[in-house]
Amino acid sequence: MKRQLILEDGTVFIGKAFGSEIEKEGEVVFNTGMTGYQEILSDPSYCAQIVTLTYPLIGNYGINRDDFESVNPAINGLIVKEAAVNPSNWRSEESLDTLLKANDIPGLEGIDTRKLTRLIRQFGTLKGKLCSMEANVDEVVSELKEKTLPRNQVATVSTKDSYLSPGRGHRVVLVDFGAKSGILRDLIERNCDVVVVPYNTSAEEILRLKPDGIMLSNGPGDPVDVPEGIEMIQGLLGKVPMFGICLGHQLLALASGATTSKLKFGHRGSNHPVKELATGKIAITSQNHGYTVEEESVKNTRLEITHVSVNDGTVEGLKHKDYPAFSVQYHPEASPGPEDANELFDQFIAMIEQNKK
The missing domain is CATH 3.40.50.880 (Class I glutamine amidotransferase (GATase) domain)
Structure with missing residues (x-):
């Protein structure tokens, strides 16, 4: 199933959906870490943000019980180049996809994360929305421009x-x-x-x-x-x-x-x-x-x-x-x-x- 990321400047990225089917919006940011995706997505400091991970393969060592930084992840979305389907690690207990589904977090994979990162570096963090292919781009852009980011994180x-x-x-x-x-x-x-x-x-x-x-x-x-x-x-x-x-x-x-x-x-x-x-x-x-x-x-x-x-x-x-x-x-x-x-x-x-x- 496909999903799109629509940014407030009108840019659209289309990729493959994983995680929850829910639609969510938030401030789109990027993290350059090569490892530590479980700690990143459970860090409360990312509350209400859509996090882009620049390292191309995410989820390859799975999810375990010990590496969480909070009980309930607070991110509004996760964007990766490729989400590993079959993680391999002796500590792994579930996949990244399973974790996102359990916590109602939408994911997007298969887009050009380098292009998205360069866009953010050039213009600064942007408001964005992860939504279905049926969503009207112009309506979502207008909605994002008028949207005020939460201040009660x-x-x-x-x-x-x-x-x-x-x-x-x-x-x-x-x-x-x-x-x-x-x-x-x-x-x-x-x-x-x-x-x-x-x-x-x-x-x-x-x-x-x-x-x-x-x-x-x-x-x-x-x-x-x-x-x-x-x-x-x-x-x-x-x-x-x-x-x-x-x-x-x-x-x-x-x-x-x-x-x-x-x-x-x-x-x-x-x-x-x-x-x-x-x-x-x-x-x-x-x-x-x-x-x-x-x-x-x-x-x-x-x-x-x-x-x-x-x-x-x-x-x-x-x-x-x-x-x-x-x-x-x-x-x-x-x-x-x-x-x-x-x-x-x-x-x-x-x-x-x-x-x-």
């Missing part, structure tokens, strides 16, 4: 209730803006006593949990759409050590007086080089974000830029000059991707221990 993917992952070490409150499981795993590996709380938890509620440290997680969408998080961070700065990742990084910047803006097509992949300014060290990192902290705006704050992107010079790391707080735009927990920056979790633990002294 964080509320959609964040936990609704607090929960505990007990440990014997430092108590860390993980604020869930759309947290990947990898962040929780890294804290558990360090024997942290982790309390996961919803995105709209107040500073007062968090302080009542008597945390030793606070982790601000990754998440989807525009950081200015999460005023609850900004207010919460402002109420906690200087009181408890803080570490922000991805959206958490952007929210820390906004809470400190900096500004953010949307990137043309974002950073999504597992081989993005980042330079640490203090040492000149380069780390290859996993990234997934569409917004960035504006460099000029940092000059008017008590923040200091610690890391920059080697590719385009954008801000990749910050630390507070007065308080025990730092953040990075990339993913030190990887999942998927290299673990070059995993030591940042150890730096966070060291900050907690220093603050206790």
